[in-house]
Amino acid sequence: MVAPSLKLQDLIEEIRGAKTQAQEREVIQKECAHIRASFRDGDPVHRHRQLAKLLYVHMLGYPAHFGQMECLKLIASSRFTDKRVGYLGAMLLLDERHDAHLLITNSIKNDLSQGIQPVQGLALCTLSTMGSAEMCRDLAPEVEKLLLQPSPYVRKKAILTAVHMIRKVPELSSVFLPPCVHLLHERHHGILLGTITLITELCERSPAALKHFRKVVPQLVQILRTLVTTGYSTEHSISGVSDPFLQVQILRLLRILGRNHEESSETMNDLLAQVATNTDTSRNAGNAVLFETVLTIMDIHSAAGLRVLAVNILGRFLLNSDRNIRYVALTSLLRLVQSDHSAVQRHRPTVVDCLQETDASLSRRALELSLALVNSSNVRAMMQELQAFLESCPPDLRADCASGILLAAERFAPTKRWHIDTILHVLTTAGTHVRDDAVANLTQLIGGAQELHAYSVRRLYNALAEDISQQPLVQVAAWCIGEYGDLLLEGNCEEIEPLQVDEEEVLALLEKVLQSHMSLPATRGYALTALMKLSTRLQGDNNRIRQVVSIYRSCLDVELQQRAVEYDTLFRKYDHMRAAILEKMPLVERDGPQADEEAKQSKEAAQLSEAAPAPTESQASQLLDLLDLLDRASGDAQHPPPLDPSPGGALVYLLDLPCAPPPPAPIPDLKVFEREGVQLNLSFIRPPENPALLLITITATNSSEGDVTNFICQAAVPKSLQLQLQAPSGNTVPARGGLPITQLFRILNPNKAPLRLKLRLTYNHFHQSVQEIFEVNNLPVESWQ
C-alpha cells in the first residue's frame, strides 16, 4: 500500500531537475503530501529519511512545521541515525517562541547523562543552539556535571554550552564561574578556548566577575607567550602562526581585563609589544592576530610608544594589497581618530590615497576618515584633494562629500575669501547634492564679508552665466545679484579680472532664470525678488523690471503670483517706500545674539558715518550740538538700551517670505518743511513684527523752477532712542517735480519714549546755499507709542 519513499538524494535531484518555479512547487507539494502521510502512519523505519527530505525542503523556503513533532520522536529513539537527524531537525525547526520546544528538554536530559559521547555531543550542540531560558535553567546541573568529565570532547562542548546558558540566564553565572580558574590549567586547546570564551562572557556581564578574573591576567599572559614562542605545530598552526583562534580569543579577554585598570595593563605591555612585532604578517592569519593586538593596545592603558606602534601597524595595513585588511584598517582608524589624532595624522597621505579605491565601502570610509583628519594646518591641501574627489566620486557619496567639505570649510577656513571660493566650487560641482541650509549659510557668509561683496557677486554672476541648472548656486547668485547689483555694474574689482557687465545683461540673466523650466519654485522666487531689488540699485529706468513683475501677476504658482502682485503694487502705489523696503539687508542672524550684536553695532556705526557725508569740522560739531540740544531738552538720562537683535529680522521677513510689504501705516504723512517750492515730507511705518522700530522715510520734492543740488539731510533724536540713517537715493532734485530724493531713517524706541526729531537740511537752490535747522513739530503720537 505504501509506495517506497524517495531517497533524499533522489528528491534533491528531482527538485533540481524542475525547469520552472511552478514545477518545483509541484514536486515539493507532492512529496510533502507523502511525508505527511508517512508521519501520520508513524513509520519508524523511514522517519529519519522523511524528516531529512523535509529539512531540505525547509531550506528552500517551504513550510515544514508539521515535522516538529517528528523531531521529538526521532530524538527519543535509541537509533543514532534517528538522533542525528532528529537533533538537526530540532535546531532548524523548533523555535523557542513556541512552547513545543520544551518537549525535548527531557530527551536532552536523558541523552546528556547516558554517557555515549557522540550522543552527548548532539544534545549539547542542540541545547546551545536553540535552548531557551527555561531549558537552560532545567539543564544547568547536567551541564555543570559534564564540565568535570574526563573526556575533552564532551568537556569542551559543555563549556561552550555554559556560555550560551549564561547568555540566556545571567543568574547561572554563579554556577559556572567557580570551575573557570581550574579549567585554565588545561592544555587541550579546545578546552582552553572554550574556557576563555566563558570567562570573557562572565566578565562582560558582571563587574564583580571582572574584578575576580583580573587575577588570572598573568596566567593568560603566560599562555599567550608560550603560544607565540613555541615553534610550528602541525595540529594548530595556520601559515606559521600558532593557533590564531586561541591567540585572538586571549587578546580579546586581555583587552576586557586591562581596560581602565593600570596594573593589568602594565602586566600585558611587554607581551603585546612582542606579539605586535613578531607576528608573521604574510598571510591573513597573522594579520588577524595583529589586528586584535592593535585593538587591545588601543583600548587599555598602554604606554605611549605602544600606541604609536599600534597606529603605525594600522597605517601599514592601509598599504596592504588585500582589500579586507585595508577595510579593517580604515574602520579602526576611524574609531581612533578622535582619541589619537596626531598619530593618525601621520598617515594622512595614505588615507587620502585610499579615496581612489574602486570599492565603495572602502572609499566611503576613506572619505569619512579624510574629513575627520582635516585641521587648520592642512585644510588647504586637504580641501584640494577632497574637491578633486568630489568631481569624480560615485553619486551616492556626493552628498556626504559635499556636506563634509562645507562643514570642514566652515570650521577651518583660513580666509573668508577662501571660504567663499570653496563653497562656490562645491555648489558648481555638486550643487544638487548639498544640504538645504547650504544656501542660507552661504548668503549669511557673503553678507557678513562686506569687503568681499564685489568679489562674490562677480564670481557668482560668472558662474550663473555659465550654468543655471544647479539650484542652490542659482539661488545664492540671484540673491547676491539682487543685493549687490550696483557693485556688479561698477566694473572694477581688484581680485578678479575686470568685467564689463551692463544692466540689460544682468536683467536678461535673471529673466532667464525665472523662465527656465529647470528652476525650482523657490529659485524663481529668489530671481523675482532680485529683479525687484535691482530696480533701486540700477541707474536706468525700471520699465523692463516693471514689465516682468507685471507678467508674473498672473503666474500659476501662487507664491510667485503673490510676490509679483505685491511688487507691482509697490511700483504703483507705494513708490516712495520702494527704496526703503528694498534697501540692502542687514546681516542675517545666525548663531547667538552676541556675535550679531557686534556685527550690528559695527554696521550701524558704518552707516551713521555714511549718512554724514564728508563733514567738515563745523558740521560735525553742529551735529553734536543738535544731539546735545535734544538731550538737555528731554532731560532723559537713560542709557541707550541694548541693541535689539531682531530689527534685521523684521526686514528679512519682509523681503524673503510671502508677507505683504508693511501695511500702509495708519500714521498719516507729515509735511515738515517747505521753502520756495522745496518740500520735505515724512512718512511713518511701524512694522508689526517689531514694535520698537519706526521707519521714517523723508521725501524731498521740488516744484520750483530751479534744481536742488547737494541736498543733505541730517537728523538727531533723544539719547534714549537710536537713529540710523540709510543712504539717500540721491542728492539732486530736478526742477519742476523731478525725481524726489528719498531717505530712510530707522529709529529704535524700545522704551516708547516720546519721539522728538530735529532735522538739518543743507542744499543749493537758485545758486544759493541753504541751511535749515528745525525740530519737527506735531509728530503723530502713534509713531512712538
Added chain:
Amino acid sequence: YASLYFCCAIEDQDNELITLEIIHRYVELLDKYFGSVCELDIIFNFEKAYFILDEFLLGGEVQETSKKNVLKAIEQADLLQEKTETMYHSKSFIGFKKAY
C-alpha cells in the same frame, strides 16, 4: 573556492579577519571530508555539512581549533551511525544498507 560563496553574520566587536580564517577552516574541513568539495557535494549532503559545522562551531563560538580533532569526531560519529544501521538492519528483513 571554486564557485562556493560563504556568508557569515558577526557581532559588532568581532574580529573580521579571524572570521575569514573561520570560513577558510570550514572549507578546509569540507574539502578533507568530501575530497575536493564543490557545490554539489554540499547540496546533496547538506546534513553532513551541518554535522561538520557542529563539530567546528558550537553556539556561535569556535570549539575546536585542531583540524585533526574535528575530522576525527566526524569519523567517529559516522562509524557509530554505520554500526547502529548494520545492527538495526540485520534485525529487520528489509535488507538494504545504503545510507538514506
